[in-house]
Amino acid sequence: MRTIDWVDGAVEIIDQTVLPKEVRVLRLHTVPELVAAIQSLAVRGAPALGVAGAFGVALAARVHADDPAALAAAVTRVENARPTAVNLARGVRRAAAQLHRGPDAVLAEACAIRDEEVAASQAMAVRGADLVVELCGARPRLLTHCNTGGLAAVVLGTALGVVYELHRRGALAGVVASETRPLLQGARLTAWELSRWGIEHRVAVDSAGPFLMARGEVDGVILGADRICANGDVINKIGTYAHALGARRAGLPFIVVAPESTVDVSTPSGDAVPIEDRGAAEITPWSDAVNPAFDVTPRDLVTAIVTDQRVIRLDRGNRI
Ligand SMILES: CSC[C@@H](O)[C@@H](O)C(=O)COP(=O)(O)O
Numbered sequence: 001m002r003t004i005d006w007v008d009g010a011v012e013i014i015d016q017t018v019l020p021k022e023v024r025v026l027r028l029h030t031v032p033e034l035v036a037a038i039q040s041l042a043v044r045g046a047p048a049l050g051v052a053g054a055f056g057v058a059l060a061a062r063v064h065a066d067d068p069a070a071l072a073a074a075v076t077r078v079e080n081a082r083p084t085a086v087n088l089a090r091g092v093r094r095a096a097a098q099l100h101r102g103p104d105a106v107l108a109e110a111c112a113i114r115d116e117e118v119a120a121s122q123a124m125a126v127r128g129a130d131l132v133v134e135l136c137g138a139r140p141r142l143l144t145h146c147n148t149g150g151l152a153a154v155v156l157g158t159a160l161g162v163v164y165e166l167h168r169r170g171a172l173a174g175v176v177a178s179e180t181r182p183l184l185q186g187a188r189l190t191a192w193e194l195s196r197w198g199i200e201h202r203v204a205v206d207s208a209g210p211f212l213m214a215r216g217e218v219d220g221v222i223l224g225a226d227r228i229c230a231n232g233d234v235i236n237k238i239g240t241y242a243h244a245l246g247a248r249r250a251g252l253p254f255i256v257v258a259p260e261s262t263v264d265v266s267t268p269s270g271d272a273v274p275i276e277d278r279g280a281a282e283i284t285p286w287s288d289a290v291n292p293a294f295d296v297t298p299r300d301l302v303t304a305i306v307t308d309q310r311v312i313r314l315d316r317g318n319r320i
Contacts, residue, residue: 020192038081045152050087054110057095061103083274085226120259120308121156128162135253136220141174146237147189148224159257175201210246225258232299233270244301270296
């Protein structure tokens with residue numbers, strides 16, 4: 001099942017704001033509807049955002065075919081809907097590069113991006129599972145954070161695709177899904193996807209992660225990325241850095257799985273990445289708040305990055 005697609009002239013997504021209580025399909029016909037879905041996290045996760053961005057340009061190209069100024073403004077709105085995951089701007093720019101050839105060419109490019117992400121998920125699952133067995137043992141217990149499944153990547157996913165592949169091989173002893181405050185992508189979305197796949201798992205509060213590692217309850221950490229910088233710094237959901245510190249202290253492998261579409265060599269390091277702050281309303285009605293949605297894990301805490309094309313062993317000095 002594709003969690004985002006182009007169907008009969010509209011973008012169809014599974015509304016991730018209402019899972020797991022309800023499986024609701026949303027049809028998005030306009031750029032404002034698509035931007036609202038991105039900003040509410042009805043569609044989210046770096047690879048899925050790349051596809052959403054490209055489909056957004058396809059919507060804009062149809063509606064504003066005769067109005068170049070309105071078309072440019074709509075494309076910019078989609079590109080700026082969220083700032084951190086590089087896939088969104090990248091998907092938008094790739095699709096927008098076809099605008100001079102007309103709406104059908106834009107849609108074809110967006111569908112190509114979708115298909116590339118599907119293929120990338122399958123490649124990462126196999127390569128990542130091989131690496132996990134090498135680094136974490138034959139039947140590891142893994143901790144993951146946020147949601148990196150098909151919901152975040154059209155089908156299968158990045159880190160969660162690796163988890164699925166290990167399960168398929170009979171090479172998985174357990175999964176801890178870190179709940180992922182404040183929007184609970186782990187407790188709601190990852191738990192839902194693991195249940196659908198028949199994979200046993202336990203949800204833990206985010207702050208339990210480093211303690212579970214110290215107590216010997218997991219053999220490795222595997223998660224995704226929203227942007228991988230030229231120096232190897234990894235930008236991912238807030239809480240990732242704490243898990244990386246815990247893994248280092250416990251001597252555990254810390255593995256990042258992301259497609260090449262998330263690798264951004266034009267961003268030199270984590271310092272240069274705009275980190276979305278989602279405001280106080282998401283976390284407290286009583287106080288001002290600081291609510292960074294992502295953090296920066298420095299490259300020296302990362303054991304390896306698995307993409308659809310390669311394994312980058314940062315622990316061995318490999319470079320992006
Ligand atoms: C395969 S998804 C990798 C990342 O995009 C994921 O870990 C993440 O941080 C998503 O953040 P979100 O704010 O839910 O879009």
